[in-house]
Amino acid sequence: MVDKNIRIKDIAKLAGVSVGTVDRVLHNRGRVSPEALKKVTEVMEQIDYKPNLIARTLGSNKNYRIAALLPDPKQDPYWAQSNLGITQAQTEWAQYGIQVELFLFDLLDKNSFQKMAHEVYLAKPDGILIAPIFYHEALPIFELFRETDIPYVLFNTNIPEASPLSFIGQNLYQSGRVGAELLYFGQHQPGTLAVLHIDEDIHDSVHLLEKEKGFREYFKDKGKINFSIIDFILNPKDPSFQKQLEELLEDPALRGIFVSTSKGTSVTASLLEKHGKKDIRLVGYDILDENLRYLKSGIIDFLINQNPKRQASLGISHLVNHLMFKKGTPGTDLFPLEVITQQNVDSYLGSGIH
Amino acid sequence: MVDKNIRIKDIAKLAGVSVGTVDRVLHNRGRVSPEALKKVTEVMEQIDYKPNLIARTLGSNKNYRIAALLPDPKQDPYWAQSNLGITQAQTEWAQYGIQVELFLFDLLDKNSFQKMAHEVYLAKPDGILIAPIFYHEALPIFELFRETDIPYVLFNTNIPEASPLSFIGQNLYQSGRVGAELLYFGQHQPGTLAVLHIDEDIHDSVHLLEKEKGFREYFKDKGKINFSIIDFILNPKDPSFQKQLEELLEDPALRGIFVSTSKGTSVTASLLEKHGKKDIRLVGYDILDENLRYLKSGIIDFLINQNPKRQASLGISHLVNHLMFKKGTPGTDLFPLEVITQQNVDSYLGSGIH
DNA sequence: TTGAAAGCGCTAACAA
DNA sequence: TTGTTAGCGCTTTCAA
Numbered sequence: 001m002v003d004k005n006i007r008i009k010d011i012a013k014l015a016g017v018s019v020g021t022v023d024r025v026l027h028n029r030g031r032v033s034p035e036a037l038k039k040v041t042e043v044m045e046q047i048d049y050k051p052n053l054i055a056r057t058l059g060s061n062k063n064y065r066i067a068a069l070l071p072d073p074k075q076d077p078y079w080a081q082s083n084l085g086i087t088q089a090q091t092e093w094a095q096y097g098i099q100v101e102l103f104l105f106d107l108l109d110k111n112s113f114q115k116m117a118h119e120v121y122l123a124k125p126d127g128i129l130i131a132p133i134f135y136h137e138a139l140p141i142f143e144l145f146r147e148t149d150i151p152y153v154l155f156n157t158n159i160p161e162a163s164p165l166s167f168i169g170q171n172l173y174q175s176g177r178v179g180a181e182l183l184y185f186g187q188h189q190p191g192t193l194a195v196l197h198i199d200e201d202i203h204d205s206v207h208l209l210e211k212e213k214g215f216r217e218y219f220k221d222k223g224k225i226n227f228s229i230i231d232f233i234l235n236p237k238d239p240s241f242q243k244q245l246e247e248l249l250e251d252p253a254l255r256g257i258f259v260s261t262s263k264g265t266s267v268t269a270s271l272l273e274k275h276g277k278k279d280i281r282l283v284g285y286d287i288l289d290e291n292l293r294y295l296k297s298g299i300i301d302f303l304i305n306q307n308p309k310r311q312a313s314l315g316i317s318h319l320v321n322h323l324m325f326k327k328g329t330p331g332t333d334l335f336p337l338e339v340i341t342q343q344n345v346d347s348y349l350g351s352g353i354h
Numbered sequence: 355m356v357d358k359n360i361r362i363k364d365i366a367k368l369a370g371v372s373v374g375t376v377d378r379v380l381h382n383r384g385r386v387s388p389e390a391l392k393k394v395t396e397v398m399e400q401i402d403y404k405p406n407l408i409a410r411t412l413g414s415n416k417n418y419r420i421a422a423l424l425p426d427p428k429q430d431p432y433w434a435q436s437n438l439g440i441t442q443a444q445t446e447w448a449q450y451g452i453q454v455e456l457f458l459f460d461l462l463d464k465n466s467f468q469k470m471a472h473e474v475y476l477a478k479p480d481g482i483l484i485a486p487i488f489y490h491e492a493l494p495i496f497e498l499f500r501e502t503d504i505p506y507v508l509f510n511t512n513i514p515e516a517s518p519l520s521f522i523g524q525n526l527y528q529s530g531r532v533g534a535e536l537l538y539f540g541q542h543q544p545g546t547l548a549v550l551h552i553d554e555d556i557h558d559s560v561h562l563l564e565k566e567k568g569f570r571e572y573f574k575d576k577g578k579i580n581f582s583i584i585d586f587i588l589n590p591k592d593p594s595f596q597k598q599l600e601e602l603l604e605d606p607a608l609r610g611i612f613v614s615t616s617k618g619t620s621v622t623a624s625l626l627e628k629h630g631k632k633d634i635r636l637v638g639y640d641i642l643d644e645n646l647r648y649l650k651s652g653i654i655d656f657l658i659n660q661n662p663k664r665q666a667s668l669g670i671s672h673l674v675n676h677l678m679f680k681k682g683t684p685g686t687d688l689f690p691l692e693v694i695t696q697q698n699v700d701s702y703l704g705s706g707i708h
Numbered sequence: 709t710t711g712a713a714a715g716c717g718c719t720a721a722c723a724a
Numbered sequence: 725t726t727g728t729t730a731g732c733g734c735t736t737t738c739a740a
Contacts, residue, residue, distance in 0.1 A: 009718095017727085019728090020719090020720085021726065023718075029720095031726080052718070055719090057732090059717070060720080095359055096406075096408065174700070174701060185540060186541065334701060336701045338692065343528065343531045344532045344690065347691040371711085373712095373733095374735095387709055409716095409735090410734055412718090413715080711739095712740095715737105716734090717732105722728085
């Protein structure tokens, strides 16, 4: 009533041109005389024109195909969550002509990543969501994508050189600091703190070392502390894996363990449980079913939630916003480092929107 | 391409009627013959019709007025945050013909609440967002709202008897349990734990007592513990307020304090700082500027984030979804009980979307 | 009770 | 380089 929203039509009238011309200026599709361009831009600057995105979407009755490249959800519950997020976004956007095609690769096989990335390229989608967990193999892929001008969004792992449309994930360095904080909090007895990187492959090493760096620098900043910090990179497939871990647990000075992967968290927890070591503090990652059990039983003290589901679903949304609504997306979307405890975990399991 | 979405037109064709009839059935606007009704419903049951909400919104070119009833943001930084969330939602939806009118009342004055609630009623908006912090005064208001069939959404404080369109907030009982958990965590020395309800009025008593109940039951569930729990209801306007607090701090056995209000948190922190009591653990509420400083300096150990900004903005969105998109909204939307620490607080300050 | 048709704001094809 | 116009899927008015 008060102030009817300004329409393209109004701008056209004010500038003395047709809606077609305004539209062309709006989307700089060219084929506009300098005079017309000038007049329209002048009007636009005076009026704070906000396009009606709803009408825009309906008008340009387009279908978009989005390719999602990520590890096989069957291999790892963490990636199963990511996959869930994609499925969720898919059903949400399906009615607006957005199709999401999955391209899954083997979490442990760089070649498979390369192969699937190539298939994404061949599929020529309108947008790409990608978890570039293999740094070196990913770089040339981005070259390809850029050549074809297909917008791509990174999630989970950041590769700034990729200059993506946007990155969705967490500040891993800070994540390590949070881990350190939680491990240190209220600990008065001197002793040993351990950092465990448990993974079947070291592909994520950058990922993990970033966390470790944050962890260590937290203590460096603290100045003099009572703890010695040791770290391990362990492969659960390694025959000596179990033994190495058990040796660690033997250490009577061991006060706490920070595990940098979600899978490793439950593995460590199960050992801690077996050995009845309830007094060793354990901080790990993610609200996976396996971890949930140990959190509830008190073996795990804190989880840092990476929210893989929401990372993925937001990734799709970013692409949709870009493709459909031509909306600008933030270059990086850093998720909060959610601290999960026995008492607040249920409040996170509820809606899943937040 | 593969499966074009089904349109009303398609249903009409299949049922051998016109789109007008289908629309009337869809929204049971009546004036449809039993035969037509039958045919259309039959087709509808066969096909999983999902209306295009975008087209619907554009088609019914309506404007909606939403009234927001909440305490004056100038009185309290917590409510300033809520107000921010409303402003945010307002600008987001303005272009689609949604207008939000603010109705502010005095946080300390029940009469002012009643008066403004009545003004909301007289304004006859299309939807209402309300923070019903005065329980007894709110009940008759809801009667009024229901009479006029205006949908209303509660936030911050739940009143189940109000049977609102939806409630947005937190599980306060569980919130108290989280507070207890954080206060207890890693505490080995026996001593005293204090629960502080600091507020200028006791209007929120239900609110606060719910938190206290959770706090106490946490320890009850724990069984034998080393702590005695004491609690206070304090009014900062009371001349003896300062003295009462200082007396509490004198207690050498005091190990930790749980403050149930966001404002009270900073008040307590400032006293703790003044007395140089860094060893007393402090758990409070919300990422307000005042609290932020004390969190960073280590006086406050944990904050439980109630996310007032997002509560409010989501409240508006719920109403919009209901009014504009005729989308179903969840009856209650319980926010996660976010644990904020020195190390993760920045990750929360960033985007604000999450 | 029904169907036809105009219109929501924008896009995009087309003719001029 | 321009303006005109026919949609997009749905709502809503109006005449039949």
